[in-house]
Amino acid sequence: MYSEKVMDYFMNPRNLGEIENAAGMGKVGNVKCGDIMQIFLDIDENQVIVDAKFKTFGCGAAVATSSIATEMIIGKTIHEAMQITNKSVTEALEGLPPLKIHCSLLAEEAIRAALWDYSQKTGTIIEGLEPPKDEDHDHHHHDHDDDD
Amino acid sequence: MVYLDNAGTTALRAEALNAMMEFMSENYANPSSIYRGAGYAKAAVDAAREKVAAAISAARPNEIFFTGSGSEAVNWAIKGIALEHGGRGRHIITTAVEHHASLYAAKSLEKQGFDITFLPCDEFGMVHAEQVADAIRPDTILVSVMMANNEVGTIMPIAEIGALLAELNAQRGNEKRIYFFTDAIQAVGHIPVDVTALGVDLLAISGHKVYGPKGVGALYAKRGVKMTPLIHGGGQERGRRGGTENVAGIVGMGAAIELAMAEMDALSENHRKMRDALIAEILTKIPHSRLNGHPTRRLPGNVNITFEFIEGEGILLLLDSKGFSASSGSACTSGSLDPSHVLLAMGLPHEMAHGSLRLSFGKDTQKSELDKLLEVLPEIVSRLRAMSPLYSG
Numbered sequence: 001m002y003s004e005k006v007m008d009y010f011m012n013p014r015n016l017g018e019i020e021n022a023a024g025m026g027k028v029g030n031v032k033c034g035d036i037m038q039i040f041l042d043i044d045e046n047q048v049i050v051d052a053k054f055k056t057f058g059c060g061a062a063v064a065t066s067s068i069a070t071e072m073i074i075g076k077t078i079h080e081a082m083q084i085t086n087k088s089v090t091e092a093l094e095g096l097p098p099l100k101i102h103c104s105l106l107a108e109e110a111i112r113a114a115l116w117d118y119s120q121k122t123g124t125i126i127e128g129l130e131p132p133k134d135e136d137h138d139h140h141h142h143d144h145d146d147d148d
Numbered sequence: 149m150v151y152l153d154n155a156g157t158t159a160l161r162a163e164a165l166n167a168m169m170e171f172m173s174e175n176y177a178n179p180s181s182i183y184r185g186a187g188y189a190k191a192a193v194d195a196a197r198e199k200v201a202a203a204i205s206a207a208r209p210n211e212i213f214f215t216g217s218g219s220e221a222v223n224w225a226i227k228g229i230a231l232e233h234g235g236r237g238r239h240i241i242t243t244a245v246e247h248h249a250s251l252y253a254a255k256s257l258e259k260q261g262f263d264i265t266f267l268p269c270d271e272f273g274m275v276h277a278e279q280v281a282d283a284i285r286p287d288t289i290l291v292s293v294m295m296a297n298n299e300v301g302t303i304m305p306i307a308e309i310g311a312l313l314a315e316l317n318a319q320r321g322n323e324k325r326i327y328f329f330t331d332a333i334q335a336v337g338h339i340p341v342d343v344t345a346l347g348v349d350l351l352a353i354s355g356h357k358v359y360g361p362k363g364v365g366a367l368y369a370k371r372g373v374k375m376t377p378l379i380h381g382g383g384q385e386r387g388r389r390g391g392t393e394n395v396a397g398i399v400g401m402g403a404a405i406e407l408a409m410a411e412m413d414a415l416s417e418n419h420r421k422m423r424d425a426l427i428a429e430i431l432t433k434i435p436h437s438r439l440n441g442h443p444t445r446r447l448p449g450n451v452n453i454t455f456e457f458i459e460g461e462g463i464l465l466l467l468d469s470k471g472f473s474a475s476s477g478s479a480c481t482s483g484s485l486d487p488s489h490v491l492l493a494m495g496l497p498h499e500m501a502h503g504s505l506r507l508s509f510g511k512d513t514q515k516s517e518l519d520k521l522l523e524v525l526p527e528i529v530s531r532l533r534a535m536s537p538l539y540s541g
Contacts, residue, residue, distance in 0.1 A: 058461075
């Protein structure tokens with residue numbers, strides 16, 4: 001059911017782990033849906049994301065999307081990282097089954113939650129960034145099939 | 149590959165396939181026709197009917213009606229009784245832990261104005277006879293309780309409920325009779341099933357859970373029990389289920405169920421030993437794991453374990469990569485976004501319902517295969533826990 005690329009990122013997850021005293025940390029999802037994603041960012045003085053790590057409770061797609069999302073943002077500035085969307089994550093994984101599209105949305109939200117944490121800690125303004133939604137927000141009731 | 153999803157489906161056994169072959173090639177006649185070939189096909193269907201009847205100790209072979217699946221048999225029993233007897237009563241009692249075939253059949257009736265009581269289960273997935281007794285009303289027409297749970301393997305007290313209903317029905321009389329249906333799809337061929345001892349009026353069976361083909365099932369309906377047909381058509385199945393008989397499928401199911409019955413006692417004894425040993429090993433070797441379902445009143449070949457802090461699909465993918473096929477109650481594997489309704493009904497919190505693993509044995513399951521599983525499973529669980537933000541161990 002998964003593309004080879006999704007399976008590769010699930011079987012050999014890149015950037016798994018935590019960053020101590022991370023510049024930014026975002027945790028999204030809830031146990032009710034069965035997906036929790038946590039993303040840690042290390043950001044240098046030029047606002048470049050020099051490292052990113054993740055931890056995920058969830059299915060194969062949830063692990064793969066969070067892993068590839070960390071790869072996609074490393075080396076980017078915090079402003080460039082805002083361009084990562086659920087669509088670009090899904091495309092990078094060569095597609096996801098329709099029921100798993102919500103996982104890619106969680107990855108996008110996790111990055112933004114981590115950036116929000118950074119912006120709050122440092123007083124940096126990131127254009128287009130909104131505060132993360134309530135953690136108990138139920139992602140499943142949204143319609144995210146625009147990527148099919 | 150080690151196949152541990154026999155509660156999902158089983159491999160068609162060679163004897164059943166061999167019995168089927170002629171009806172998929174030279175002996176293609178329609179059993180309802182008049183020519184000689186038709187008589188041959190009809191005789192084969194009748195012989196299969198006798199084998200299925202014998203497997204559940206039905207008094208007469210003509211109490212067996214072949215269907216296109218176990219799900220059809222379940223739907224027919226529930227909707228057929230409701231449609232036939234809905235004029236005198238609109239209340240149906242079932243449980244929260246039924247297979248979706250039963251659960252959604254009942255919910256579809258609810259939309260049509262029937263009043264459905266979904267009995268809750270205890271922590272082991274068990275529903276008790278007293279709960280059924282307490283739920284009965286003057287307008288109750290049907291009680292539907294599965295014999296053994298497909299996910300957690302818990303065996304329900306069907307005979308007790310049957311005895312209770314027999315006593316009640318003696319007082320209520322025929323006009324107020326409550327029919328009793330059990331979905332025995334996970335039970336037949338695995339544990340003894342005797343329709344008279346159980347006191348059931350209707351009972352559903354599936355072919356592919358006992359090494360028969362997919363696309364065939366059967367409904368037992370005791371003589372005199374009337375249910376409205378779901379499929380109107382020709383006069384097949386004594387006018388109660390239209391559609392030209394799936395002769396090959398029926399013959400395959402008959403052959404498979406006959407063999408399953410002959411092997412049942414020895415196999416279930418062996419499964420029970422392997423099951424209890426595997427459960428004990430997993431719970432010892434892997435911290436933060438717990439057994440789902442009843443410790444003793446469970447199907448001989450069912451093991452269902454929750455591993456805390458992780459999600460079931462990941463376990464299945466990693467097990468698959470090591471050559472093991474299994475299933476889970478996690479949302480990701482259910483085709484929906486909710487975790488198992490059975491585990492939730494048993495009171496498991498969502499995160500624990502997502503982290504369940506079901507291992508179901510088959511007739512070819514070997515102890516050595518389970519030993520191999522025990523070599524890889526702890527590492528798989530640790531690996532996923534290392535990924536999990538819920539785990540801090």
